[in-house]
Each structure stands twice: as C-alpha cells, then as structure tokens.
Amino acid sequence: MSEQFEPVIIGFTCNWCSYRAADLAGTARMKYAPNVRLIRLMCSGRLDPTFIMKALAGGADGVLITGCHPGECHYIEQNYKALRRYLLLRRVLKGMGIAPERVKLVWASAAEGTKLTNEINTFVEEVRALGPLGWNKKLAGNGHVVEELAAEEVAA
Amino acid sequence: MSKPKFAMYWSGSCGGCEIAVINIHEKILDVDANFDIAFWPVAMDAKVKDVEALEDGAILLTLWNGSIRNEENEHMAHLLRKKSKILVAFGSCATEGCIPGLANLAPLHEIFDVAFHTISTDNPQGIHPQPVTKVPEGEISIPVMKDRVYTLAQVVDVDYYMPGCPPESHQIAAVIDLVIQVLQGKAELPPKGSVIGAGGSTVCEECPRKRGVKTIKAFHRIQEVAPVDPDICLLEQGVPCNGPATRSGCDARCPNVGAQCIGCYGPAEGVIDYGARLVTAFASVIDATEPEEIERILDGIPDPTGQFYRFNLADSLFRASASSFKKNGQSPAKASGA
C-alpha cells in the first residue's frame, strides 16, 4: 500500500487578522491539517514574491497567503499590494510550468477562526491532488546527460 | 621580468563581450603593456594544448564570457579555473545565463526537434547531430549538450562577477585600470565574490528621465506609444521598463534613446530573485484594487516569463521551467547519417 503524499505547505499569515484567526482556531481546538507551517508577517503587504519562490524552489508543494479583507488592512492599503503581486506571480509561475493553484491568497479577519481552518484544510487537499512539486530534487540533479543513446531508441 | 599572463575565453557566447573589450580602444595598449596574452582564440593563434601545457595558476587573470551550454564548455571552465589565479565571470552569460538561458524553458530535445525540422530544413530521415559520428575515415565528435544552461559559478569557483550584456566599455576600462593599479601595488583587489565594473544601485538612478508618482492604469507595448515623451519615466508612461530591479552601471543607455531597459545588467545589489523583484516593482505601481481590473492591466504584459527573466533565468531561484527537467539527453536520430 502506498503512503499518502503529505504536501508541505508554507503559510504566510499577516499578524493583525489571519494570524489571530489561526490563534483563535488553536485556542478553540479547531483541528486543521498539520501540513501548513505558518510564518507570521506584520502585513500581507510585506510578502516579497521572493519568499514564495524560495519556498517552492526549496521543496514546498504549496504556499498559502492570508491577509486582512480588502478595506480592513491594518496599514490601510497594503493588502492590495499583496493581491496585485499574487495575481502577477501566478502568471509567472504558470510560465515556469508550475500550477498557479499551488499558491493561494485568502482573506480572513481575526474573528474568522473557522473560516481559516476550513481554508487551510481545503488547500491541503487541493495541493495533495496536484501532487508533489519536488523542485529541490529537480535542482539536485547534476545536469549531465543521463542515458547513452541506444540504437533502437526513437525520438521522443 | 616577464609580465603576468592574461586570457580571455568565450563559451557558447555571441562575441559581444569580446567586442566590448576591443571597444576600450587605446586602452587595450595598457592591457598589452602590462600582460602577456596567453590565450584569446578570437585574436591569437594559441590553442587549447598551449593552455594545458601551462602550470596551474600560471595565468594571473582570465576573463570568461559565455555560459556553460555543453560539456566542452564545462571542461574548459575546469581547465581555465585550474590554470588561473583570478577567474572573472564576465558578462551576462557567465554571471546569469543571459538570453540563451531562455533555452531553460523547454526540454533539451525540443531545441533539436525545432532546429532540425524547420520549414526550410530538408531532413526526411530526421537526422539529429550526434556526439560521435562514424565517417569512412574514423570517428569524429562534437560536444554533448548539457540538459540546461548553467552559469559559470554553478560549475566552478568564481572570483569576481562583471555583469552586462555586454559590460559597457567604460566599465571595462575602469576595471583594467584597477587591475593595473593592483599590479603596481597601488590598490587592493575587492573581496572575493564581489561584483565589479558596475554600480550598487539600480538603472533608475542613472536614468535622466523625471520620476513622479507612478499610477499605472495600463501597460503598453513600445510600438503602441513610440516615440515616448523624452523626459518622463518610461514606467510611468506604461512601458514595462525593468530599470527598478536592474543593476546600475550602464548609464541607462536604452532609456536614453526611448527604449525600455530590458535588464541586461542583471539584478541590483541585494536582489535574490530578479523576477520576483520585478513582480513587486510592477505590482506596486498598478493603480487598481479589484481583481478583474488588475488582471486586465496585467494583460498588458503578454509574456511575463520573458519580461522578468530575459537574462536571468539560469540563475533564478527556479533555474528553469518544470518541463526542462524531464530526464532526457539529446534526442537520438531515427537513422544515423553518412
């Protein structure tokens, strides 16, 4: 019997809304999948797309970004920056042959512990369905031409 | 007392870096006065065997331009690393893969599938070049291509990096002056691993155009708006200019003639992934908050992969697209020729 693939997901959560929601979920003993490793940022607007790329290139299978609802950003408008970066980044990922669905942006307020739990669980299943990305393994190959070309091989 | 040895080698490059060196004009005399040119295939008749015959470390300074595209490039990289005291990754190909690094967007065999089956190619047997071919007289070989483009530093230890496609000649002249001063004991080499011959800021700093607050409602392709207003920032006029993330040192020559910066000087100081930095820069200036509106504005950049990784793909965090990692070598021929 094969082991189920357990996605590794990095979750960038903004301090003011979604991190508090995660806290709330924790204290209310709401179960959410352990696949998501949370990293707290002061604001979703702090999210440099480099973080997402580093996570994926480093072995993560998915990245979840959570921030305050539009209009509720603690720093006024920075969650819109996160939104714009996210939308542009998805296009770049697509161009790299990486399913853009591996990166997801979710709005959650401090009171929405249940919502956040559900979003996390849903995302884990979505990434599980996509399968492992394994980018760090791809990069570890030493790049030499792998096989001797046998006479009976045909062109791909 | 013999002069220290100098070498310049090209590896899968276009020759532009060599021209840029020649374009220091009279200053080439200073190179000749201070060095013995031991190996420079474009100009001198020394051969590979002459390099192999040298002692390790016999060459004081080697400028290497070009990326590592095939196994011969890699072999020469190891050879020249061994024979050189100072190895400089010279130009965009060597430092970050440059435009031929875009080959990393597809599996290697597709290069062959396309090149040897173009509309004008007469190849009914589907012949692809082979590493070794048996001809009536014996066997002849051509280098095997690596699965993707690598930068110099990804295969050997590099002492300094000089960015640019090609590095501008005034920067090359400045570096030569520095090296000569070092030889004369009047200056010290910068710390190993430094970027030389370039600035520490972005192209925007050198660009003469006026910069105001950017509120982009649309991105335009250059042919839709040319000639642009000569005084105002290109990005503000909606032309996707890569200046904000690109290292300074070139004097912003392209914006000077009304063309957008395409990023040939590589990432600015402190940038980990060039494309990611541009995603941030462009996203920050878009003036929209609704997803549909944002997507509409982003449609104005029809090729984000190329826009953001034109020169830098081989050195980006991802290095290549997913499809290019497919396990495959050069595609075999259906029938070997001759």
Place this chain on the structure above:
Amino acid sequence: MERITIDPITRLEGHGKIDIFLDGNGDVANSYFQIPELRGFERFCVGRPVEEMPLLTNRICGVCPEAHHMAGVKAADAVYNVDPPRTAKMLRELLYMAFYATDHTTHFYALAGPDFIVGPDAPVAERNILGVIHKVGLEIGGKVIQMRKFGHRTVEMIGGRKVHPASAIPGGVTKILSEEERKEIEEMGRWAIDFALFSLQAFNDIVLSNKTYLDLIVGDVYTHKTYYMGLVDENNKVNFYDGKVRVVDPDGKEFCKYAPHEYMNHIAEHVEPWTYLKFPYLKNVGWKGFVDGKDSGVYMATPLSRLNAADGMATPLAQEQYEKMYATLGGKPVHQRLAIHWARLIELLYAAEHWVELATDPEITSPNVHKKPTGIPTEGVGIVEAPRGTLTHHYWTDEKGLLTKVNLIVGTTNNYAPIQMSTKKAAQSLIKGGKVSEGLLNMVEMAFRAYDPCFGCATHALPGQMPLEITIHNSDGEVKEVLKR
C-alpha cells in the same frame, strides 16, 4: 588513419574545429569542419513578443548584432504589415552603414591582415595584430582604432548602445536624431570615406603588389566555382539593408531573384550528423554534396558574392573600385575566395559613401520616426545582408503578436558548405606525404578566414610619442623578443 585536429580554430568569431584525416601515403583523405555549438534561438524565441525579436536576436552575434536587429525589425514590420516612415528607414540604414564600415575594418586589419601582412606561414607569435603593427607601422593601428571609434559612436547615437542596439521597433525607431548629432555623424562619415580609400591603397601596396600573395589569390588552392547570392536594389546595385535577393550561376548569369517572403521557394537546408550547423543550398538545383559547379546547389554569400550577383555599386567611388577589381581579376564572376578580402574593402567604401549620403539627407532629423502598427500580426520575413552573408528572419505570431514559430537562416550559415569545401581543398592541396607544419595548418585556416569577418583583437593606437613595449612569445610561451619604442 592518422588524424590532425585543429582546435580551436582562431582569428574568427565563434567556435569550430577541423579534423583532417591522412591516408597511408600521408595525403589528405578527407577533412571535416565541425561547428560544436547550438543555442536554440529558434526554440526559445517562441512565446516572446515580436517587438522583442530585434533585441533577442541581437544576441545571436555580438559582432554583427546590428544585422539581426535590422532583419528582426523588418520581419516585425512585415508581421504587422506596417511601412515605417522614410526617416525611420533612413535612420536604421545609417546605423547599419556605420556598423558595416566598422565590421569590415576590423576583419580586414585584425583577422585577415596578419596572414597577408606578416605572411601566411609566419611564426605564430607574429601572426596577429601585433605582428601587423610591427611590420607596417603604428600609424595604421591608430587609424583602425579611429574608424572603429567613429563607427561605434554612430551606432550608439542612433541605437543607444555600441553592442546590441535597442532603437529599432516595429513601425520605425524610438529616437529622433538631433541636428548636432547629425553633424557629428556626417563628419565621421567623411573621415570614413578617406579611410576606406586608404585601406584599398594599402591592400594594393601590401597584397596585390606582392607576387606571392597575388599568386595565392588567383591560384587554384582557394578557388571554387559556385552560385553567388546577394541583396540588390531596383537597379541591381549592391544594397545591404533592403531589396531583393539575387542569385547568379557560376557563369555569372542571373539564376533567380526573389523578394523576402519568397525565400522558401528557393532555399533549403541540409543536415549532417557530425555538426550542429545546417548547410543551406539552392532548392531548385538540389543538394549534390560538397561539390562545385552548376549542378550543385551549393552557393556562397559574402562580399565577393554580393559584388558578383550585382551589376555594380550604388556610389561613385565604390563603383570605380568595383570595375578595377573585375578588370584585374579577369571579369565577372570572380571565383577566387581570397578575393573576398578585396571585395570587402570595396564594400567598406560604399558603406562610408552611403553613410554620408544618408547623414546629409534633409529628412534625417525629421521627428516623424514611427508609424503605429494597426494590423493584426500574423507572419513576416525580413532579409538584410549581414557582412558575412544574406540574413533571413521569418516569424509567425498569434493575434497578440507573440511568436509561435521562428525560422532563421543566418549569414555565415549560407557559407557553411563552401567553408567545408574550401578547407578540405586547401588541406588536400597543401598537405602531402604526411608533411605537416604549423604554418601549413594556418594556411588551411586561411581558407575559412576569407568568409567569416570576425572582429578585431588587440588593435593598438600608438599616437606619436607614446611608449610601447611589445613582448613576443613563441608557441611554448617563452619570451622570444621584447621590442621597445
């Protein structure tokens, strides 16, 4: 079988190696000129916006990026079916003429020069630009540098950069030329005309007046009778930037003449497994192998080809020189490959004359430099003459103008079969009975150097009293001689 490998070949642009096989008698059985590199532009340009092609294809060659820039932008114009304003076309062509003058200069003086000026089998240590200067004097070095400075300065003023220009876009160019810039460009162009005349005189004094060299040029070792290709204007005069492609047969008769979009009816490319580069040939004659003659589809595209394929030069001084060359060499067409060096200097003169013609045209400073494309982008072909030969860019795009397919036939590629043939013939003629020397091998290399205008090496400007020390090494790296001045 004994094998001699020349690796790498030197004093040219690009990589290559030559494998020569000797039979039991020590004579050359065969020789293979292999290109060991492939980068894949035809694949990775797919998906890129068409307006970027003049920028991306610059990087095919940093010695003649201007050629790709122009072929690329003309193909992009065709993709949009847009006809740029006259001023834009003139600015592109002016940049191109300045580039041509520079490129031909550096090839003649720094690459070809050593073989003629110092001698084809002179010691390795002398067979480079340093040896040239030692032989003919420091003044010439200074002139060569000046020509390159002027040419590149002009390219930079119009194109933004000296290497990999940026100003050509579909519909025109991005920059208006100021009157101040125009004046400077005109002055530099006039100087270039004088320099071209000087170079032709130098060729006459150093090469044509030397019996050994003249014999080399007109002799059989470096001679092949093939078809010849070049771009011509509506008067069948040589034109580098625009016109129709004309091909003449080995007897000099017009074989075909086609517009850029018709190239597919005339050109095909042959593949061999022992090299990464393909061999173009004339489709309507057919591929018969690496052989000369009217029945073989092999053709050449070089300065000499252009002069053979045309009826004359479009500027007066160049026309004079054109007539003189053919009178000296016995009429058209000329088949001796070393005569390419002479033809190259005649083209240098034409480029300089046309440079001044364009720089003094009243509309060159007009602000009307761009016409916005309005058509739906589809497909287009752009052809120019690169210094090495006819350059063809063919693009197919989707409705957004992103490339879906690319076909490129690059200058030197046209000459790959002739180069293979020339080096083999030179090897067979020169290497006999197993007697091989470094000088003989260099004479084999001379066979390809005539075709491929690379760029300069360490050209030196030595104005007047500047101290100079030249260290000359033998091939073991030992100091042979130190010259001081």
